Amino acid sequence: GIQVEQSPPDLILQEGANSTLRCNFSDSVNNLQWFHQNPWGQLINLFYIPSGTKQNGRLSATTVATERYSLLYISSSQTTDSGVYFCAVELSWSDGQNFVFGPGTRLSVLP
Amino acid sequence: NAGVMQNPRHLVRRRGQEARLRCSPMKGHSHVYWYRQLPEEGLKFMVYLQKENIIDESGMPKERFSAEFPKEGPSILRIQQVVRGDSAAYFCASSPRQGPALTQYFGPGTRLTVL
Numbered sequence: 001g002i003q004v005e006q007s008p009p010d011l012i013l014q015e016g017a018n019s020t021l022r023c024n025f026s027d028s029v030n031n032l033q034w035f036h037q038n039p040w041g042q043l044i045n046l047f048y049i050p051s052g053t054k055q056n057g058r059l060s061a062t063t064v065a066t067e068r069y070s071l072l073y074i075s076s077s078q079t080t081d082s083g084v085y086f087c088a089v090e091l092s093w094s095d096g097q098n099f100v101f102g103p104g105t106r107l108s109v110l111p
Numbered sequence: 112n113a114g115v116m117q118n119p120r121h122l123v124r125r126r127g128q129e130a131r132l133r134c135s136p137m138k139g140h141s142h143v144y145w146y147r148q149l150p151e152e153g154l155k156f157m158v159y160l161q162k163e164n165i166i167d168e169s170g171m172p173k174e175r176f177s178a179e180f181p182k183e184g185p186s187i188l189r190i191q192q193v194v195r196g197d198s199a200a201y202f203c204a205s206s207p208r209q210g211p212a213l214t215q216y217f218g219p220g221t222r223l224t225v226l
Contacts, residue, residue: 031214033214033215035217041200041219041220041222042219042220043154043202043217043219043220045214045216045217048214086153086154088154099144099146099154099156099204099215100156101146101153101154101155102153103152103153104153
């Protein structure tokens, strides 16, 4: 099956710093989403980004589908950005249309 | 427009009991997905359902687990004779229809603890 890798596994930042999180996947995908799981366990949709670049405030994401990776950029990080960031890829919809999640990047932003 | 609702948010069961987890999809969504997240791990797909149909249950354990999405009412994930290893967060997600490249919207999860 498809492999989804994320790096780095853990990241500690000082408030105000910038960071880049990476997601690599081993096969062609129809969809890719980035999620933030906050310290209370809630999953929050960040981006639906099968290709191209999107921006939302301090966050932006880029997916290069032909090279099978996606990047999530966090600028001017805040303590509320702490949590786990997951990328999830959707396989061909004829194969069941479920998401395969990466292992996550655990981000801690220190005040 | 309410999001995906799950209840209960926390469930404690003793070994051997049954656990019933409920998921109400977003209004207008007819497709539901269940995922399990073990502690310190990512989410793993379990089952994908449409109203009155199981579309893909390839991620479901063969025994003790079942899921349904009736014509009326929420989707139910049922775990019989729970064991300690079933302790996890169970998330459901919904989408409006079948097809490529649709966003899935996730509920807040049910945290199951088996004593």
